[in-house]
Amino acid sequence: MRDAGAEHREAFPRTPQYDAANRMHGTAFPASLKAGGAHPPRPPCLTCLTCLTCSTATQPSLLSGPRRTVSARFAHATMATTKKARTHPPYELLYWPEIPGRGEFIRLAFEAAGVSYTDVCNEKKDGINEVLAIKDDKLTVDKDGNPPVFAPPALRVPGESKDGKSLVLYQTPSILAYLGDRLGLAGEDEIEKHWILSHTLTALDLNNEAHDTHHPIAVTKYYEEQKDEALKKAQDFRENRIPKFFGYFERLLQGNEPAGKGKHLVGGKLSYADTTLWHILNGLKFAFPKELEAREKDFPLLFETFYPSVQEHSGLKEYLASSRRKPFSMGIFRHYPELDRH
Amino acid sequence: MRDAGAEHREAFPRTPQYDAANRMHGTAFPASLKAGGAHPPRPPCLTCLTCLTCSTATQPSLLSGPRRTVSARFAHATMATTKKARTHPPYELLYWPEIPGRGEFIRLAFEAAGVSYTDVCNEKKDGINEVLAIKDDKLTVDKDGNPPVFAPPALRVPGESKDGKSLVLYQTPSILAYLGDRLGLAGEDEIEKHWILSHTLTALDLNNEAHDTHHPIAVTKYYEEQKDEALKKAQDFRENRIPKFFGYFERLLQGNEPAGKGKHLVGGKLSYADTTLWHILNGLKFAFPKELEAREKDFPLLFETFYPSVQEHSGLKEYLASSRRKPFSMGIFRHYPELDRH
Numbered sequence: 182m183r184d185a186g187a188e189h190r191e192a193f194p195r196t197p198q199y200d201a202a203n204r205m206h207g208t209a210f211p212a213s214l215k216a217g218g219a220h221p222p223r224p225p226c227l228t229c230l231t232c233l234t235c236s237t238a239t240q241p242s243l244l245s246g247p248r249r250t251v252s253a254r255f256a257h258a259t260m261a262t263t264k265k266a267r268t269h270p271p272y273e274l275l276y277w278p279e280i281p282g283r284g285e286f287i288r289l290a291f292e293a294a295g296v297s298y299t300d301v302c303n304e305k306k307d308g309i310n311e312v313l314a315i316k317d318d319k320l321t322v323d324k325d326g327n328p329p330v331f332a333p334p335a336l337r338v339p340g341e342s343k344d345g346k347s348l349v350l351y352q353t354p355s356i357l358a359y360l361g362d363r364l365g366l367a368g369e370d371e372i373e374k375h376w377i378l379s380h381t382l383t384a385l386d387l388n389n390e391a392h393d394t395h396h397p398i399a400v401t402k403y404y405e406e407q408k409d410e411a412l413k414k415a416q417d418f419r420e421n422r423i424p425k426f427f428g429y430f431e432r433l434l435q436g437n438e439p440a441g442k443g444k445h446l447v448g449g450k451l452s453y454a455d456t457t458l459w460h461i462l463n464g465l466k467f468a469f470p471k472e473l474e475a476r477e478k479d480f481p482l483l484f485e486t487f488y489p490s491v492q493e494h495s496g497l498k499e500y501l502a503s504s505r506r507k508p509f510s511m512g513i514f515r516h517y518p519e520l521d522r523h
Numbered sequence: 524m525r526d527a528g529a530e531h532r533e534a535f536p537r538t539p540q541y542d543a544a545n546r547m548h549g550t551a552f553p554a555s556l557k558a559g560g561a562h563p564p565r566p567p568c569l570t571c572l573t574c575l576t577c578s579t580a581t582q583p584s585l586l587s588g589p590r591r592t593v594s595a596r597f598a599h600a601t602m603a604t605t606k607k608a609r610t611h612p613p614y615e616l617l618y619w620p621e622i623p624g625r626g627e628f629i630r631l632a633f634e635a636a637g638v639s640y641t642d643v644c645n646e647k648k649d650g651i652n653e654v655l656a657i658k659d660d661k662l663t664v665d666k667d668g669n670p671p672v673f674a675p676p677a678l679r680v681p682g683e684s685k686d687g688k689s690l691v692l693y694q695t696p697s698i699l700a701y702l703g704d705r706l707g708l709a710g711e712d713e714i715e716k717h718w719i720l721s722h723t724l725t726a727l728d729l730n731n732e733a734h735d736t737h738h739p740i741a742v743t744k745y746y747e748e749q750k751d752e753a754l755k756k757a758q759d760f761r762e763n764r765i766p767k768f769f770g771y772f773e774r775l776l777q778g779n780e781p782a783g784k785g786k787h788l789v790g791g792k793l794s795y796a797d798t799t800l801w802h803i804l805n806g807l808k809f810a811f812p813k814e815l816e817a818r819e820k821d822f823p824l825l826f827e828t829f830y831p832s833v834q835e836h837s838g839l840k841e842y843l844a845s846s847r848r849k850p851f852s853m854g855i856f857r858h859y860p861e862l863d864r865h
Binding site: 318320321322328329331342343348350351352354355358359372375376378379380382383389393397398399401402407410413414417421428429432433435436437447 | 660662663664670671673684685690692693694696697700701714717718720721722724725731735739740741743744749752755756759763770771774775777778779789
């Protein structure tokens, strides 16, 4: 998990180069952050959205754009409030609004399992304040006895801590391990459970390396301030790291083919390792389209069986087609053509 | 988990600059890698030791230096073969020889728990071949049904898979989560267990960021080839990342003070989150001595209570004083004075 460092909450000036880069690269900047001259300073790495940290007090309009309420969400949502879902506690995802980011790994687990959850920042008008509260630099322990969160995403589970208090967990792999058991996405036994966690960690390493292609020096600096280094980092990532990771996951699928039929990394059913890897492949297709197009044929199980199978999975398919799925923009996966294969 | 990429097993030329840098910086190069003109090509990042991957066939002398056998180890070991230890399966750590690296997090868990294990590469003459076998680029599934390992460390547990076969796990946090339950280092209940995993993941993020200060562009390149970028990365690491992480861990200790007395991140007893964080602090003291000296006073619980308490813990204290504890050298934590505070 990376973040931009709360010590860098100071406003970062909006530069002409930054705006030009946005236009030139055709990246989708979150609509709620685009409106007019009252635009808050943009953070160097939107994945962390640290500008929101300092702008909420003075820029309430930032958070009052068109935002779904829970009921509105469920009016168009395709996730049924099934009996299964109703037996779960009221899970709450605490993550920045409007971007997939690292919150997406948690969302996909819920959506694949068909279990209801509240995406606090995307569903509650003042949800951002709840995210800020759990990572406040002064927090040592919250009223329910939870430790502070280093960086979002976090999962809050009302009623699941001691004496009926809320439990708060953070770190994507830890949240997935907790939810995996409860959502039926953690394998059939203890062994599969640990392999699923291991492969998820490897996929998340790939995720971090993808992030670092545009921020190799400092998350607190703009991409444009480290572009020379980014060009070098991206070249290594494309030429060495992508084939290494893809080759590894291809081999996992081959080894698990008797049970998984190329559709699952571990065992014979969907796990959070599958959803996690799928999202990263999806992000890489967005960020490095030429590189991926050139590579995919070398990993047929990964791209011809696994990838389409996961995105057709019940629950995921409907989510991915919905407006709840946020487009990639200026987060972990960014499309800078100069970082892609030429 | 990072590695240097098996696709880069080709020999890397030993440059005069590299040798000069080793001498100048006074870093302890593993003795077994130093001997004479038959020195194998050195890898860009020794943490990954990929040169061993290609050199074992042609450089057997590399692996035949003074190496403890299991019995020799226990002759001087301070870890008693207690009744507790004897009830455990014969755990095997599969990691590169001669460096702490990421294997150290696993070693510390065993040592703190007083539970016996075999450090395969450091105890068996041909142990390196066992590490190479589990991460072989052609492996899809091993004879016991285990998936390949992306990169060491791995844990092999004979008899613990189906039908009495060996279980193989990889990824440091996943291994620690598995062992934590079994070694009594994973907290008192399900909630503490997840917090311990979360904090461990955060500490390991700090570990990775420390590594990236000397390899910001590519693990397959020498430090000297990315020194300009390393200087920038290290500055950001020292000025922004170190205080952010230290501040977070200080707050965790404060919040847990009623139970942990400043000695433990979670609850009232040692966990693998404590041992993991301790090793990283120890590594940072080696790599950035001036920076740490200047910072420590700002984090009194972390450096005046937690740090000395963990290293005095029974089992750890004896291990740290023994020859089994490898010195830092050219792995994750490296002392390059130019990357430290000036």
